[in-house]
Amino acid sequence: MAGVGSYLPEKVMTNDDLSKIVETSGEWIVQRTGIKRRHIAAEGEYTSDLATAAAQRALQNSGLGPADIDVVILATSTPDNTFPATAVTVQHRLGIHHGFAFDVQAVCSGFVYAMTIADSLIRAGSADTVLVIGAETFSRILDWTDRSTCVLFGDGAGAAVLRAQPVVDGEPEQGILSCHLRSDGVHKDKLYVDGGPSSTQTTGHLRMQGREVFKHAVGMISGVVTDAFAATGTTPDDLAWFIPHQANRRIIEASAEKLGIDMDKVVMTVEGHGNTSAASIPLALDVAVKDGRVKRGDLVMLEAMGGGFTWGSVLLRW
Ligand code: UT7
Numbered sequence: 001m002a003g004v005g006s007y008l009p010e011k012v013m014t015n016d017d018l019s020k021i022v023e024t025s026g027e028w029i030v031q032r033t034g035i036k037r038r039h040i041a042a043e044g045e046y047t048s049d050l051a052t053a054a055a056q057r058a059l060q061n062s063g064l065g066p067a068d069i070d071v072v073i074l075a076t077s078t079p080d081n082t083f084p085a086t087a088v089t090v091q092h093r094l095g096i097h098h099g100f101a102f103d104v105q106a107v108c109s110g111f112v113y114a115m116t117i118a119d120s121l122i123r124a125g126s127a128d129t130v131l132v133i134g135a136e137t138f139s140r141i142l143d144w145t146d147r148s149t150c151v152l153f154g155d156g157a158g159a160a161v162l163r164a165q166p167v168v169d170g171e172p173e174q175g176i177l178s179c180h181l182r183s184d185g186v187h188k189d190k191l192y193v194d195g196g197p198s199s200t201q202t203t204g205h206l207r208m209q210g211r212e213v214f215k216h217a218v219g220m221i222s223g224v225v226t227d228a229f230a231a232t233g234t235t236p237d238d239l240a241w242f243i244p245h246q247a248n249r250r251i252i253e254a255s256a257e258k259l260g261i262d263m264d265k266v267v268m269t270v271e272g273h274g275n276t277s278a279a280s281i282p283l284a285l286d287v288a289v290k291d292g293r294v295k296r297g298d299l300v301m302l303e304a305m306g307g308g309f310t311w312g313s314v315l316l317r318w
Pocket of ligand 1: 024025028029032033108147148149151191209210211212213214217248251275277305306307
């Protein structure tokens with residue numbers, strides 16, 4: 001893990017702002033989700049803009065430059081266009097003209113999917129240095145008349161630079177230690193966008209059976225986190241930090257409790273970011289690295305669950 005960076009659009013939308021648009025209250029939103037504010041991209045500000053800004057900060061924090069990057073992987077469900085991949089735009093904007101770039105679409109689990117692919121490319125010797133980004137403009141696919149969904153999401157981007165590093169005899173392995181990904185399309189109608197190029201030829205809007213998603217979330221999250229502990233011979237006590245996908249405070253608290261992870265070890269940013277889908281984990285990781293919580297050598301568990309359903313965990317040593 002060479003470094004991380006993130007970017008949030010300037011405009012902040014509070015729960016009070018939302019209560020002027022739909023029949024809701026700050027009290028309901030905070031009590032049910034823990035969200036107080038979210039950032040919203042400006043008109044003309046695209047996912048590629050957010051992703052490029054986050055990537056530039058991650059590169060700077062890594063002490064690396066565009067010439068060092070072999071692969072750009074962008075996790076997003078809100079690409080600038082149907083094609084080309086938004087990753088290619090970001091690659092170009094960063095001034096990278098070698099290697100390759102592509103998008104990963106796994107909704108809220110996009111970042112753990114992208115990290116898993118990056119780890120595989122590095123372990124296979126296909127790449128030395130990979131830029132992994134999660135970037136979203138969910139404000140563009142929300143139905144702003146649907147109070148059950150529009151209060152939950154926000155825009156943002158986070159990025160991480162992964163670099164090959166030999167394992168040194170007698171020292172603990174650094175970087176990604178385990179990856180566990182899952183999906184099950186039987187749940188695809190519980191969280192989806194009701195449009196697309198092949199079906200409606202429109203972009204569509206996000207639709208969610210919130211209670212149904214909630215019902216499955218804790219079990220699925222606990223499953224892949226338990227798999228990570230089992231595969232690496234580690235326990236919740238070994239963890240320095242638990243950095244979950246930031247969808248809902250109650251889901252995070254219930255997952256931590258079920259897993260036996262102390263709440264003092266949980267990084268929580270949902271209050272100020274809302275659910276930024278694939279961007280939420282790298283945004284939270286960047287916050288915790290910047291404020292000094294995550295230190296070199298720390299064992300850090302990432303996990304996410306979202307549309308598909310998709311879910312997964314990544315255990316890493318920072
Ligand atoms: O990123 C991964 C995917 N997303 C998630 O993880 C989200 C998972 N789901 C959730 O976080 C929760 O289910 C929600 C936060 C979406 C909803 O919380 P809930 O406790 O499951 O509430 P509910 O859907 O059961 O709705 C309770 C009530 C309903 O009214 P009635 O039928 O009880 O009269 C809703 O109509 O709350 C009402 N409601 C609202 N009231 C005020 C729904 N949205 C709102 C709102 N403001 N914004």
